[in-house]
Amino acid sequence: MPKITYRHADGTQDSLDISPGISVMQGAISGGVKGIVAECGGAAMCATCHVYVDQKWLAALPPMNAVEHEMLETTAAERRPNSRLSCQIKVGPDLDGLVVGIPDRQL
Amino acid sequence: MAGTVGAQRTVATSGIDPFSRSYLEDPYPFHEELRDAGPVVWLEDLGVWATGRYEQVQTILNDWQTYCSSGGVGISNFHKEKNWRPPSLLLESDPPVHTRARAILARVLSPAAIRRLREAFHAEAVKVVSALVDGGRFDAMADLAKPYPLKVFPDAVGIVDQDRETLIAYGDMVFNALGPRNDLYAAAMARADEVVAWVTARCQRGTLAPVGLGADVYKAVDAGEVTEAEAALLVRSFLTAGVDTTINAIGNAIFCFAQHPEQWRLLRDDPSRARAAFEEVMRFESPFQTFFRTTTRAVEIAGTAIGADEKILLAVGAANRDPRFWADPGRFDVSRPVIKHVGFGAGIHGCVGQMIARLEIEVILSVLAARVERIELDGTPQRLIHNTLRAFTSLPVRMVARH
Numbered sequence: 001m002p003k004i005t006y007r008h009a010d011g012t013q014d015s016l017d018i019s020p021g022i023s024v025m026q027g028a029i030s031g032g033v034k035g036i037v038a039e040c041g042g043a044a045m046c047a048t049c050h051v052y053v054d055q056k057w058l059a060a061l062p063p064m065n066a067v068e069h070e071m072l073e074t075t076a077a078e079r080r081p082n083s084r085l086s087c088q089i090k091v092g093p094d095l096d097g098l099v100v101g102i103p104d105r106q107l
Numbered sequence: 108m109a110g111t112v113g114a115q116r117t118v119a120t121s122g123i124d125p126f127s128r129s130y131l132e133d134p135y136p137f138h139e140e141l142r143d144a145g146p147v148v149w150l151e152d153l154g155v156w157a158t159g160r161y162e163q164v165q166t167i168l169n170d171w172q173t174y175c176s177s178g179g180v181g182i183s184n185f186h187k188e189k190n191w192r193p194p195s196l197l198l199e200s201d202p203p204v205h206t207r208a209r210a211i212l213a214r215v216l217s218p219a220a221i222r223r224l225r226e227a228f229h230a231e232a233v234k235v236v237s238a239l240v241d242g243g244r245f246d247a248m249a250d251l252a253k254p255y256p257l258k259v260f261p262d263a264v265g266i267v268d269q270d271r272e273t274l275i276a277y278g279d280m281v282f283n284a285l286g287p288r289n290d291l292y293a294a295a296m297a298r299a300d301e302v303v304a305w306v307t308a309r310c311q312r313g314t315l316a317p318v319g320l321g322a323d324v325y326k327a328v329d330a331g332e333v334t335e336a337e338a339a340l341l342v343r344s345f346l347t348a349g350v351d352t353t354i355n356a357i358g359n360a361i362f363c364f365a366q367h368p369e370q371w372r373l374l375r376d377d378p379s380r381a382r383a384a385f386e387e388v389m390r391f392e393s394p395f396q397t398f399f400r401t402t403t404r405a406v407e408i409a410g411t412a413i414g415a416d417e418k419i420l421l422a423v424g425a426a427n428r429d430p431r432f433w434a435d436p437g438r439f440d441v442s443r444p445v446i447k448h449v450g451f452g453a454g455i456h457g458c459v460g461q462m463i464a465r466l467e468i469e470v471i472l473s474v475l476a477a478r479v480e481r482i483e484l485d486g487t488p489q490r491l492i493h494n495t496l497r498a499f500t501s502l503p504v505r506m507v508a509r510h
Binding site: 044045048067069070074 | 462
């Protein structure tokens with residue numbers, strides 16, 4: 001199973017094996033990773049599963065659609081060029097080793 | 108029960124009619140039968156597929172490529188029959204049309220925009236609750252669940268009129284129309300011309316307040332993103348989906364807490380549970396019980412072959428109580444982690460207004476929790492019999508004020 005690493009703002013990290021087909025957000029929620037709220041459950045409506053994607057993985061991700069772009073405009077922590085909503089990133093074999101940073105706040 | 112449909116394939120079949128009166132009055136025994144019949148079941152009387160299992164509902168909601176919404180989210184197939192109203196750009200559409208519309212509403216309903224509504228929602232909740240708790244006995248539908256959303260939500264959209272009951276009639280029509288053309292549909296449609304004319308007029312730019320969510324939608328016209336006619340349809344989505352739904356969610360919440368006083372005590376002792384408590388209400392008594400998808404190609408679901416352009420009923424109320432997924436699903440428990448319920452749908456068509464709904468209901472529940480010692484039924488609740496919605500027409504209660 002692809003391994004996904006979630007880096008926390010305090011420097012600690014969680015590495016989880018995630019079933020292919022579910023999202024980086026769902027993997028975090030199922031695995032009890034702190035800092036991903038995901039109140040809307042993956043509908044791209046709450047912007048509380050915001051992550052900073054490790055630069056070297058950016059190109060491997062599915063392109064951002066217009067809805068995700070709009071949501072990222074109002075994240076609680078600052079939006080950066082590598083900001084994504086983790087609910088919009090589906091895990092597959094090609095993302096084995098993906099590293100994402102969790103912002104210091106989501107609300 | 109096993110049977111054969113079309114070619115030589117064995118499928119689970121059922122005689123359940125999810126639009127029969129007995130089902131609509133008390134769906135839960137039927138839900139169990141539906142889930143136990145199989146992952147996906149052929150409903151003989153209606154000629155459609157159905158699933159009440161969490162795993163299949165969740166999978167289907169998250170695969171719009173295979174299970175589209177442009178065929179309509181009710182039992183009728185727009186690919187084969189014309190709908191009674193112009194299809195929604197949001198609810199009854201697929202990408203890329205849907206993505207464009209959704210992006211505009213994502214901007215209008217952004218977390219920042221919703222945060223700005225909190226103060227007004229809170230002030231109204233305090234006003235409504237104060238007037239009721241002093242009296243003690245009232246109808247939780249007529250006196251609480253209806254007036255509060257009917258004030259705060261249309262105000263937020265920018266509806267100028269104060270007489271807003273027509274919005275309830277419109278929601279009643281649209282959601283009854285997701286079912287078959289039965290007597291419920293006919294009754295809901297009785298005033299259709301008048302109601303549609305009223306709502307259509309309220310969606311026009313000139314009718315909306317200059318500041319509000321409706322006016323924000325029209326900014327997308329100025330930016331060249333949508334036409335004026337499309338903007339009117341997007342405002343219509345607010346007025347369709349933003350009123351009945353929250354009214355019924357509040358009614359269901361009051362009912363749940365009247366039935367489960369120990370759960371009210373948890374909320375009363377810690378009003379910060381209000382948001383999580385609402386998620387459990389959405390799971391346990393989902394106001395929106397069913398919607399449909401249409402297959403875009405032949406597909407197999409858990410070993411059952413389904414043809415292209417066929418309708419599948421998703422019983423989200425049943426999925427929210429599927430014991431294959433939830434521990435002890437028949438227990439109402441506000442401390443349950445319920446982020447995965449499908450009461451708002453899921454995926455790209457997940458309720459676009461869900462963050463407003465959360466705010467509305469978090470606010471009213473926390474205001475009640477601060478003021479009310481306990482909630483008791485004060486007569487027999489009257490159920491709304493409706494093709495899609497699970498709700499009450501009347502819910503007499505007595506609220507005992509906190510000292």
